[in-house]
Amino acid sequence: MSDLKLRVKEMIIERLKLEDMAPDDIEDGAPLFGDGLGLDSIDALELVLGIEQVFGVKIEDEAAGLKAFKSVQALTDFIAEHAKA
Template sequence: MEDLVNQLKVQIIKALKLEDVKPEDINPTAPLFGDGLGLDSIDALELIVLLEKEYGLRVENAASAKKIFSSIKSMADYISEHKKA
């Protein structure tokens, strides 16, 4: 799980072009939106694309998206639960 969390940190930094952020700067349980990493709705779309391209997972609705993208740990949990073997 720790490997997946670290992999997600790197992928998010790359996908969102967060040049000032290093993987070790991101707390895996900190919120991605608002006070945490400070992402916005455009970033949310990028995260959805990331999940689809890298992990083959689709986000079905806004309610589940809010839960999935609350933190890097919640994303990792979702990927672990739904990834096809």
């Protein structure tokens, strides 16, 4: 697992208080919302704030969120792409 992906998973677990989960329990390709991790809109806000705080990357609107929150892999790619810019 890439270092960034691991940190993303750790941030998700910490921020959403998924205390009984380990980074390995979260599949890279599973959707964060709905059928995958089953997160809701409140979790989305927590993630947006967590991503900004930990990685310094802003998710400006819902369109960006839709793209970034597809999966852990998509979120990791999104952060990698925008952290550099």
